[in-house]
Amino acid sequence: MNKKYTLYSSAFLFVLVISYIFFFVIPVYEDRKRNTVISFSPISDSKIIELHNNLFIADLHADTLLWDRKLNTHHHHGHVDIPRLLQGNVGLQVFSVVTKTPRGLNLYSNDDNSDNITLLAIAQRWPVKTWKSTLHRAVYQAEKLHVAATKSSQRLKIIRTRQDLQEVITLKNGNQAVVGAILSLEGAHALEGKLENVALLFNEGYRIIGFSHFFDNELGGSAHGVKKNGITQFGLNVLRKMNHLNILADISHASPKLIDDILRHSTRPVIATHTGVQGVCNNATRNLSDEHIRKIAASGGVVGIGFWPAAICSQDVSGLIKSIRYVADLIGEDYVALGSDFDGNVQTPFDAANISVVTRALVQDGFTERQIQKIMGENIANVLLDNLPVDSETELQSNP
Ligand SMILES: [Zn+2]
Numbered sequence: 001m002n003k004k005y006t007l008y009s010s011a012f013l014f015v016l017v018i019s020y021i022f023f024f025v026i027p028v029y030e031d032r033k034r035n036t037v038i039s040f041s042p043i044s045d046s047k048i049i050e051l052h053n054n055l056f057i058a059d060l061h062a063d064t065l066l067w068d069r070k071l072n073t074h075h076h077h078g079h080v081d082i083p084r085l086l087q088g089n090v091g092l093q094v095f096s097v098v099t100k101t102p103r104g105l106n107l108y109s110n111d112d113n114s115d116n117i118t119l120l121a122i123a124q125r126w127p128v129k130t131w132k133s134t135l136h137r138a139v140y141q142a143e144k145l146h147v148a149a150t151k152s153s154q155r156l157k158i159i160r161t162r163q164d165l166q167e168v169i170t171l172k173n174g175n176q177a178v179v180g181a182i183l184s185l186e187g188a189h190a191l192e193g194k195l196e197n198v199a200l201l202f203n204e205g206y207r208i209i210g211f212s213h214f215f216d217n218e219l220g221g222s223a224h225g226v227k228k229n230g231i232t233q234f235g236l237n238v239l240r241k242m243n244h245l246n247i248l249a250d251i252s253h254a255s256p257k258l259i260d261d262i263l264r265h266s267t268r269p270v271i272a273t274h275t276g277v278q279g280v281c282n283n284a285t286r287n288l289s290d291e292h293i294r295k296i297a298a299s300g301g302v303v304g305i306g307f308w309p310a311a312i313c314s315q316d317v318s319g320l321i322k323s324i325r326y327v328a329d330l331i332g333e334d335y336v337a338l339g340s341d342f343d344g345n346v347q348t349p350f351d352a353a354n355i356s357v358v359t360r361a362l363v364q365d366g367f368t369e370r371q372i373q374k375i376m377g378e379n380i381a382n383v384l385l386d387n388l389p390v391d392s393e394t395e396l397q398s399n400p
Helices: 002-034 046-053 082-087 117-123 134-150 162-173 196-204 233-245 256-265 290-299 317-331 356-364 369-387 391-397
Strands: 057-062 090-098 156-158 179-186 206-210 248-250 270-275 303-305 336-338
Touching: 002 117, 046 356, 057 270, 057 303, 057 336, 057 369, 082 090, 082 179, 090 134, 090 162, 090 206, 090 270, 090 369, 117 134, 134 156, 134 179, 134 196, 156 162, 162 179, 162 369, 196 206, 196 233, 206 270, 233 248, 233 256, 248 369, 256 290, 270 290, 290 303, 290 317, 303 317, 317 336, 317 356, 317 369, 336 369, 356 369
Parallel strands: 057 090, 090 179, 156 179, 179 206, 206 248, 248 270, 270 303, 303 336
Antiparallel strands: none
């Protein structure tokens, strides 16, 4: 009897330890391993610090919601949380939502037959309905952001309308510790082939949708897909719906043909939330051509330059500045912005708290104060102030 009891309690203890490791240790370990900082020298020049602290700073892409991280807590791993955004004087952070990535993920050719996120969702204790549904993963991650905003003591504000953004800008101008957040979808396979899910995600707060991620989907091709086709009829219908609802189209990760088609058919500005440029870093499967950069500018959109090595062919901030300079020379400084890809399974030269490294590097490269204001955030703010829904439209569309 005693022997049996000991056996049961040992087995119970074993399951408990394994469960603890699987549900609490591995998710944090994965986050720490995959989102790292390379190196940077901290800012000591008081003039740079003053300039930086007077900027409205915006970043177009961070995948933070994918990880098991409490947004309102300061962490010493990964790249983004609210305390670090405030420390870096970031006024607007776009939180992009990843819902499916293929196993053996690479830049050249991936199909959609496998999925890394299922195991991550289970290990991170996400609701059961997210295990199989990319739509539910998108809804769940949006809700994580909403909960964080509620618990943030007014430091994190979710931006759904032009008025919301204007309020955050006004608060920042009054030196309040606040950061605005916009939800963005990375890969519209999460619509699960249903047009009505565009409105559903709009109601969850999504204001930017990237058509494809690492594989071709129902809307069109990925730069890293198998066929890399252009837009489908479903993709066109989604684009029309997005244009109608004031959701911006993001062409990051799209195949060149799909980029062409979105630029041809969109009636609103088209943006790249996180990219590099072929003129600096000839990563042809992912980075933008001069022609696409020109067309994005012509649409009234912005090009967000990423911070990770494969986008800028550099381990430090120099590649980022070179890419910003390249776009500014090609189409003018009104169309270039920051698109870090913080927490996107990448190494970056610094985290959100130390984004002033970019301000210093722009000064050192000879950009004027006015140009720095635009590049560090005003360009993004302007596109959004012109294209987010106005309050009354949001109310109307919340009952589609
Ligand atoms: Zn991405």
